[in-house]
Amino acid sequence: MAGILTNCGVRQSVSLVSLLVIGPAELCYKVSEELYKSAAKRKWHIVIHQCEFVTQITRSKLNVGIDFIIFVFDWRISESFSEVEINISLIDDHYILSGAVCLVNCKAVSKVMRLISHKIIQLQERYNIQFLSANILKPQICVQLGNKILNLVEIVLGITSGFPTIGLLV
DSSP: TTOOOOSSBBOOOTTTTEEEEEOOOOHHHHHHHHHHHHHTTOOEEEEEEEESSHHHHHHHTTBBBSSSSEEEEEETHHHHHHHHHHHHHHHHHHHHHHHHEEEEEEOOOTTTTTHHHHHHHHHHHHHEEEEEEOOOHHHHHHHHHHHHHHHHHHHHHHTTOOOOTTTTOO
């Protein structure tokens, strides 16, 4: 599986969850910042890795254990969709099959978005990935986004029930 990000890396033992945020650096930073704040309120210790492209991790041969992947993008930039799709193709199918992936549009949604929403729908349907949208420039909405992502993580990884869903055969 050379060139594919797998879920077989080493996790820091003190962390509850290890996340990977993939996308433009400024969006990764802002979303990660809010995830840390939301996790602190829940008294969770999380680790967040950031990169613009999956190839940055696979080429460097970093041995990181990732539990959940978040693809962040700006729908107003047309290359964003192709970059997200390329990055999705470079992750292990396990992430997609287990639901441990989500797409996050980080800019405000407007009427114009309807013109490109079919691309988002295609990505969602092809990979069965959760889609969230929030204007990360608004502090209260950004806080809500962090909570929504951690809610997804909590459900997918079975943190609340204590019975993990990852790794189960369906």
